[in-house]
């Protein structure tokens with residue numbers, strides 16, 4: 035199996051395993067931790083790093099890239115870097131400014147993929163805004179009134195200016211993707227959505243695939259350590275007997291079996307780890323194959339359970355998860 039896939043219908047490829055860099059929940063990310071993780075990832079053979087402006091960890095990625103380029107281990111063009119437009123920067127005047135800020139942090143003059151992180155615009159903030167998530171008295175995100183179609187046009191301008199090779203979407207539902215496809219002058223080549231063994235997310239995956247987009251699975255391991263895990267919710271997925279059984283028969287770890295399952299579904303995966311042994315483990319998934327029967331068994335774990343339901347945006351007019359439309 036190839037370690038890269040084409041990026042949408044565009045010329046170019048994306049490595050099927052990337053490093054996730056969102057390290058903490060609801061606080062500023064730990065950039066030093068991510069610098070060490072990125073160094074370990076590049077040494078382990080990763081050539082794809084998934085970043086976002088709001089993670090707060092891009093400076094760490096940037097330092098690691100600079101060090102590895104200086105050492106001669108990689109060239110910039112060997113790497114596939116993704117970053118994302120945060121919700122408080124949907125004002126078309128802020129879009130390119132945010133991307134330039136990300137490029138400064140990442141110490142590069144272009145990224146490979148720039149995604150709209152969420153369709154839910156929040157109140158405008160400048161790059162040094164007090165909070166990444168302005169909330170009202172009920173703890174809900176304060177919306178901004180920017181039209182998705184206009185945000186996309188500003189994202190297209192970033193590609194035209196050479197600041198990103200490709201552009202795409204994240205957390206958009208089918209009708210939102212359709213609106214972009216109907217109004218764009220440059221089509222999105224990729225979509226990033228939650229996919230785990232408990233959440234196959236099939237409708238949006240099938241839809242985006244039909245539209246020629248490459249799909250990336252975020253939280254591919256089910257975000258096992260997320261602090262908002264509640265009793266009654268499924269998981270952690272690593273305890274599932276089916277996975278234990280397949281893991282034992284293949285001589286591969288449970289995370290490796292899960293990641294291989296997604297890859298055989300045609301997905302790109304971006305597991306996050308700051309632990310060097312796990313970083314190595316998560317990319318060591320190309321020397322075995324799951325049978326159709328094993329794929330079916332793992333698929334039976336689907337509970338249609340979304341770990342990232344984004345409740346702070348549930349009242350937003352662009353909240354994407356009310357239905358499958």
Ligand SMILES: NC(=O)c1ccc[n+]([C@@H]2O[C@H](COP(=O)([O-])OP(=O)(O)OC[C@H]3O[C@@H](n4cnc5c(N)ncnc54)[C@H](OP(=O)(O)O)[C@@H]3O)[C@@H](O)[C@H]2O)c1
Nearest residue numbers: 054055056252253254255256257259289305306307308309
């Ligand atoms: N577009 C979006 O809206 C969106 C939303 C969420 C996430 N993402 C992206 O997707 C990435 C991955 O998602 P995620 O971080 O939420 O969840 P995840 O990758 O499913 O799970 C990460 C957790 O699993 C642990 N882990 C990783 N590999 C392991 C292994 N081999 N064995 C045991 N534990 C392992 C990590 O621990 P250690 O780090 O302690 O090793 C970490 O706590 C993010 O980092 C981010 O880049 C995007």
